[in-house]
Amino acid sequence: MRPWEQDPILAVDRLSMRFGGLVAVSDVSFRVGRGQVTAVIGPNGAGKTTVFNCITGFYKPSAGRLALSHGAAPSPSELDALTRTGRAAARTRKGGVFLLERLPDHKVASAARVGRTFQNIRLFSGMTVLENLLVAQHMGLTETGLLSPAALLNLPSWRRREAAAVERAKTWLERIHLIHRADDPAGDLPYGDQRRLEIARAMCAQPVLLCLDEPAAGLNPRESAALNELLLSIRDADATSVLLIEHDMSVVMGISDHVVVLEYGRKIADGTPEEVRTDPRVIAAYLGVEEDAVEAIEAEVGV
């Protein structure tokens, strides 16, 4: 059994997404390993972002099951029992399981704890860097209610809670080397800093699974090396599993434990970076040749 199949944090089963007559994703199944970095790659228009939007609740899939587990993966019988009930979440022997396709988008983030970033950066540009990180901790800060009296009257219990949130924000700002820009508007930061800040913002919400949509887009080689380091530290130090879409092969091959390849809405390969790199279908997808011409191409590029 492959490492990501032993204890998957997210099990995608037979996911399909249709927009009218267009089938963007068709019958895609894969596993995201707990504590691993999983990359989804594929040519433009392969359906990567659609898969992401289904996982993070922004789209309701036309068909399929997205089972996210806290603690440990549920046994197949537990999962089937939940699927049959029509409910969205259940406690299991070793934690909890959420069927993401049944949750509204804000619940995917708040209850199932799936964080995400966007292909085109979506920071709150008119708010400061620190404010951005505090908005991310909204769920933790409003546990006692959206208009809790303690917060309205600024009682000590509230001030402690807020101080803890600021502390977490400061820790993250130090990790992404932006502590000196904490009071500046987020929209004033350079592009690379905005990318890192968006990741820090998603992490401040303390997700168990972090989904990154092309985190290295537009970064220079030095910045993408720093990004690699940051993502590995998120995997190792924060015990957060990472799922990313990426075109930058230095990032994909450098840090991924597991790579899933999509083409025309179908999965064409699934394995370790080395396996995927040498998979003839992947090469064909990227270089655009007929299946029977793959061998010739392989010989040509020397794999």
Place this chain on the structure above:
Amino acid sequence: MHEATAAASSGLLARALKDAAASAAITALLLVPLVGMHATEGPSGALVLKYRFGLVAIFALLVGGLRLGLHLTVWRGDSARGAAPRFPALARLAGPAGDAAKPVFFAVLLLYPLLAVLGSGGLGPSRYWIDLGIYILTYVMLGWGLNIVVGLAGLLDLGYVAFYAVGAYTFALLAGSVPISDFFAGTLGADFWRLWSFWVCLPLSGLLAALWGVILGFPVLRLRGDYLAIVTLAFGEIIRLVLINWVDLTNGGAGIASIPPISFFGIPFSSGEGGFANLFGLEFNPMHRNIFLYFVILALAALTAVATIRLRRMPVGRAWEALREDEIACRSLGINTTLTKLTAFSIGAMFGGFAGAFFAVRIRFVSPESFTFMESAVILAIVVLGGMGSQIGVAVSAILLIGGMEMLRNLTFLKDPWLFGPDFDPSLYRMLIFGFAMVAVMAWRPRGLVSSRLATIFLKERKKVSGDLVREGHG
């Protein structure tokens, strides 16, 4: 360096003065035949020529003064252009200087009735000024209430006056209700409801308005931008039409009169035994009530301001502003956008309800006429002109718009025979001037008087965020 600047500025002043004088002279020359001579029908029916050189002089001075003003502010040579804020005083309002100015601002507000009485020479003559103060403060409060919805949460609400109406009618109906009055007459004394109705109904008006905010908000807050604006506009009109047509409850277009006056926490402002003046050993004067009304609306406006400041620093306030910035990012962080919008809508509505109850107790008469779309438009204009989200900007623009429109009534010198003649009514031109003022402000300061936003929390220093980065929201 300093000398060079001084020389440059004196040269600038000389050039500006020369230009202003020249343009004034050209204007005067042009206008002598056009405006200075006016042919009217004489008493015998023949045409007579009237001379209006005073008017020409006024126009010339206006043109000269405006050009001088433009030279000294907007057209400050090419080097300085765009470098410094064009209205440094206004820009400072939101900054550290604004912090120092705030106590002064509050002191002036607190002492305003005293200043009005001293300035106009007695309680009686000060009535106009006190009433004007109350009038302006009502709009300041409404502006601050709508600022929560439009300025912070970025939800364009064109029907805010509906909540103002809900508040006013809640108080008017409950205060005039015979069963309630009878109920309290049996338990707490015959006069209880007449004296205390405002103080009991004030929170109820706010709560009911908030409830209506929720009822309206629930179905429509999934709409965005223009669509939300149109639905809220329609809601405002529906409330007004219901008030007109539900004659059994609201007495229709005739309105509700005989609303009990405000009491000093149970002590009536009456001339007899046990009245306010009698109890405090003062000579009776009906102005006592107006001065008290001034302090009530001041307290209500202050409550709105303090609540908004506090809410902005709470997670819910930050979520409102985040929602205005980017709704999709908010959802990706687990923020329930419907609930968050609903809180903004209902809290804004609540302050509108408070203001409505105050309006009813001040005028002691409510009718649907008072809650037309024009009111919503004026309140929205106050918020937009002030700079969305800025409290001080909203207060300044309320004073400018409402006070300015009121001041137009006082321009009696324009009725001088040398100018427009006694038939001229400057207040008829209020809306025209109002429109021009809006166009001018939007041309020069498209983000309102105070366009920057202050951060709600900081590590080292509280910085201002330039208006260029802050988004207006799409509903």
